Amino acid sequence: MAIRALLGAFGSRSIATRMASYSRSLSTLVVAEHEGGFVKASSLSAVEAAKYLGEDNSISLLLAGSGRSLQEAAEHAASCHPSISEVLLADSDKFTYPLAEPWARLVHLMQQKGSYSHIIAGSGSFWKNILPRAAALLDVSPITDIIGISGSNLFVRPIYAGNALNTVRYTGSDPCMLTIRSTSFPFGPVSACSFSNAAFVNKVDLSTFTEDDVVGKSKYLSLSSQDTERPDLGNARVVVTGGRALKSAENFKLIEKLAEKLGAAVGATRAAVDAGFAPNELQVGQTGKIVGPELYMAFGVSGAIQHIAGMRDSKVIVAVNKDADAPIFQVADYGLVGDLFEVIPELLEKLPERK
Numbered sequence: 001m002a003i004r005a006l007l008g009a010f011g012s013r014s015i016a017t018r019m020a021s022y023s024r025s026l027s028t029l030v031v032a033e034h035e036g037g038f039v040k041a042s043s044l045s046a047v048e049a050a051k052y053l054g055e056d057n058s059i060s061l062l063l064a065g066s067g068r069s070l071q072e073a074a075e076h077a078a079s080c081h082p083s084i085s086e087v088l089l090a091d092s093d094k095f096t097y098p099l100a101e102p103w104a105r106l107v108h109l110m111q112q113k114g115s116y117s118h119i120i121a122g123s124g125s126f127w128k129n130i131l132p133r134a135a136a137l138l139d140v141s142p143i144t145d146i147i148g149i150s151g152s153n154l155f156v157r158p159i160y161a162g163n164a165l166n167t168v169r170y171t172g173s174d175p176c177m178l179t180i181r182s183t184s185f186p187f188g189p190v191s192a193c194s195f196s197n198a199a200f201v202n203k204v205d206l207s208t209f210t211e212d213d214v215v216g217k218s219k220y221l222s223l224s225s226q227d228t229e230r231p232d233l234g235n236a237r238v239v240v241t242g243g244r245a246l247k248s249a250e251n252f253k254l255i256e257k258l259a260e261k262l263g264a265a266v267g268a269t270r271a272a273v274d275a276g277f278a279p280n281e282l283q284v285g286q287t288g289k290i291v292g293p294e295l296y297m298a299f300g301v302s303g304a305i306q307h308i309a310g311m312r313d314s315k316v317i318v319a320v321n322k323d324a325d326a327p328i329f330q331v332a333d334y335g336l337v338g339d340l341f342e343v344i345p346e347l348l349e350k351l352p353e354r355k
């Protein structure tokens with residue numbers, strides 16, 4: 001086993017920024033996601049994380065796909081983060097769709113070409129699908145859900161639904177493959193960033209990438225994307241979450257209306273998702289999305305540990321619950337014992353319209 005558990009007792013907030021780094025010759029490949037011509041915020045968080053691996057870390061960012069949006073994403077990547085030294089562009093219709101098999105082969109190929117010391121990706125479902133396959137091809141053991149980095153081989157990650165933190169030392173061979181929680185390595189507004197020292201953009205030579213590399217068991221059918229009007233749940237500044245107490249999908253629209261008024265993303269507990277009040281991609285928690293907004297508002301949410309695991313890093317937590325003993329109040333900064341069916345309409349009435 002390449003990973004050795006060492007300790008487990010760090011405070012949970014801002015660990016990434018508190019830990020020191022030490023230097024050694026490093027080169028990191030950040031495997032990135034892009035959408036609509038922009039590199040996703042979670043991938044820029046992976047670049048942020050790479051900075052903590054040590055000084056003199058040369059950071060390359062890999063983008064794959066095809067068409068105009070890939071070219072636009074490459075331009076964005078080249079100027080969006082001062083630590084990126086090179087943007088690598090795998091431009092082929094083999095990567096138009098997010099299928100795990102060809103993408104895992106691509107990561108394998110990139111490692112063969114670049115001999116990176118580290119490969120880093122965000123913790124989202126996209127890379128969760130790909131990275132373990134790439135790690136198997138490279139015969140290394142990945143470390144997932146990193147929230148703190150203290151040098152090139154020492155990482156902190158939550159265990160037991162976030163109730164304990166584990167520090168692990170990577171003792172395997174290169175590359176050390178990591179997925180990071182973007183809430184622990186925040187990077188500023190993605191669309192606005194621009195630096196004068198633009199990174200080089202280099203095309204990846206895919207001549208050795210054969211049809212066999214593309215063949216796999218998965219097949220692309222269609223892509224359903226969330227409502228683009230709303231902020232992305234994983235990166236939103238404000239999240240409004242509803243629980244089972246909403247009782248129906250119709251009532252859950254109260255949460256959506258409040259979110260709209262606040263310019264917030266909508267979240268849901270697993271109980272609300274299982275009951276069909278909200279779609280699966282809105283689930284916050286251990287088996288849903290991990291969020292860390294400035295403001296998290298929970299309505300009719302009991303505060304089960306599996307839910308807390310997904311939102312405990314929020315800066316300010318507001319909870320409204322009928323039951324004064326609900327566990328959610330233990331993590332809330334502001335708590336209101338009350339009926340959400342009275343509180344939300346009152347908030348909707350009193351909050352000013354968004355401009």
Ligand SMILES: Cc1cc2nc3c(=O)[nH]c(=O)nc-3n(C[C@H](O)[C@H](O)[C@H](O)COP(=O)(O)OP(=O)(O)OC[C@H]3O[C@@H](n4cnc5c(N)ncnc54)[C@H](O)[C@@H]3O)c2cc1C
Binds near residue numbers: 269287
């Ligand atoms: C392996 C595993 C993984 C899991 N992963 C997740 C996960 O990722 N995310 C997640 O959320 N859960 C997860 N769960 C489920 C979790 O254990 C809880 O069952 C779930 O979070 C409860 O959701 P809830 O708070 O909406 O419902 P409940 O626990 O039923 O709580 C409803 C709350 O609403 C309050 N309430 C009722 N009526 C009103 C009202 N009118 N006004 C105000 N308050 C009211 C009640 O007092 C109560 O506290 C997981 C469970 C397991 C076993």
